[in-house]
Every structure is written in structure tokens, then in C-alpha cells.
Amino acid sequence: MNAGEIPGDNPTAVENPFRAANVAEVLASRGWKTVDERGTDEARQSWCERAATLLGPQVADREGLTDLLGLIFEYDATRTMSDIESHNVMTRYAARDVIRLLASLVLDGGVCTAERFSEIVTALKTELDVRGRELFHPLRLALAGRSGEGGLDRVILLIDAAWEAGFAVKTVRERMVEFCSVVE
Numbered sequence: 001m002n003a004g005e006i007p008g009d010n011p012t013a014v015e016n017p018f019r020a021a022n023v024a025e026v027l028a029s030r031g032w033k034t035v036d037e038r039g040t041d042e043a044r045q046s047w048c049e050r051a052a053t054l055l056g057p058q059v060a061d062r063e064g065l066t067d068l069l070g071l072i073f074e075y076d077a078t079r080t081m082s083d084i085e086s087h088n089v090m091t092r093y094a095a096r097d098v099i100r101l102l103a104s105l106v107l108d109g110g111v112c113t114a115e116r117f118s119e120i121v122t123a124l125k126t127e128l129d130v131r132g133r134e135l136f137h138p139l140r141l142a143l144a145g146r147s148g149e150g151g152l153d154r155v156i157l158l159i160d161a162a163w164e165a166g167f168a169v170k171t172v173r174e175r176m177v178e179f180c181s182v183v184e
Contacts, residue, residue: 018056018065020048026066032073032167039166047165051158058151071144071155072162075170077178080145089137089147090183094130098138099183101127103176111160112143112172117153142179143172 027048034044055068080086089095105120106112112120124135137147143159144152162169170178 014057016053016056018052018059020045020052022056022062022065023048023051023069026062026069027073027167030066030070030073032069034166035168036166039164043165044167047158047161047167050161054154054158055151058154068151068155071146071152072158073167073169075145075175075178077145077175077182080141080179081182085147086141089141092134092137094128094134095138096183097128098124098130098135099142099180102139102142103180106143106173106176111164112156113160114157117157143175145175 024045051069051072055065059065059068081090090099101124102120105123109116109120121135121139124139125131128135133147136150136153140152140156141147144155146152156172159169159172159175163171
């Protein structure tokens with residue numbers, strides 16, 4: 001991964017205007033729900049704190065925070081693949097190879113933690129010998145629902161943790177299966 005793509009690797013400190021309460025307010029205002037049988041109030045509070053820490057420095061305002069949180073709570077592979085930019089990403093060199101290997105790695109592995117995500121990226125780089133946007137854009141498209149820059153990696157790191165905390169989200173594994181089912 002490039003410097004600055006994983007939390008803690010960014011040499012330039014950016015002030016974070018958001019706190020857990022801001023994340024919780026966005027979730028409530030958008031009606032993003034929890035699953036009572038999974039997680040605890042403490043786990044959800046902890047997740048909101050982590051979400052504020054990871055996403056807050058990536059955005060300038062509440063609208064930007066809401067947009068990134070939406071990628072966690074409103075994943076729809078069919079809608080993602082209906083976008084022209086998504087098709088452009090998928091026609092790039094090695095994009096389908098990235099998706100095939102990514103699917104295998106995600107489906108064979110466990111929860112997508114920072115360590116697991118790093119292992120996946122390392123395996124993709126080693127096996128496919130691709131870097132930069134040829135590697136990261138298809139990966140981010142499949143798991144976050146949008147291609148783009150390193151801030152989306154933080155979204156990916158929050159997905160399985162949100163599920164474990166009891167939020168109603170599709171896991172990284174579920175997203176990968178859904179994405180593969182709609183890619184032609």
C-alpha cells in the first residue's frame with residue numbers, strides 16, 4: 001500500500017472535526033439500523049468512535065462524512081456496475097484478474113481487519129504484479145462500491161467491524177459475492 005492509505009501511515013496530521021456523536025447523528029438521520037441480536041451499545045459506540053477517527057480527516061463537512069458512511073450502509077453492486085466509471089475501471093488492464101483473486105482471498109479468509117486487508121493487498125501485488133490504480137480501483141469498486149483514492153480503504157476497514165458491532169450492513173464477504181454475481 002502507498003503511504004497514507006492505511007490509518008497511521010499519513011505523515012501529515014489533519015485535524016478531525018468529527019466525533020462519535022457526529023457519526024451516530026448521521027446514522028440516526030439516515031435511518032441506518034442495528035440488529036438487536038448482534039453487538040452491544042458499547043460495541044456500536046466504539047465503532048462510531050473508530051469511524052469518526054478513520055473517516056473524519058478524509059472529509060471537509062458532514063455531507064462528505066455522510067457520503068463515506070453511505071458506502072458502508074448502502075452497498076448495491078447492481079447500482080455500482082450501472083455507472084460508466086465502474087465499467088471504465090473494469091476494462092482496465094488486469095481488473096478482472098484482480099477481482100478473481102480478490103474474490104478467492106476474501107472468500108477463503110475471515111473478517112476484514114486492517115491486518116487481513118494488508119495481507120490481501122500484498123497477495124494481490126505478489127500474484128498479479130500490478131500496482132496503483134490497476135490494483136486498487138477494482139478492489140475498492142468491489143468492496144466499497146466506488147473506485148477512487150485511499151480514503152476508500154478506510155471505508156473497507158469499517159465494514160466487517162460495523163457488522164460485528166450490530167449494524168445492518170453487508171459484510172466484505174457478502175459484497176464480494178454480490179459484486180461477482182453482477183460483473184459480466
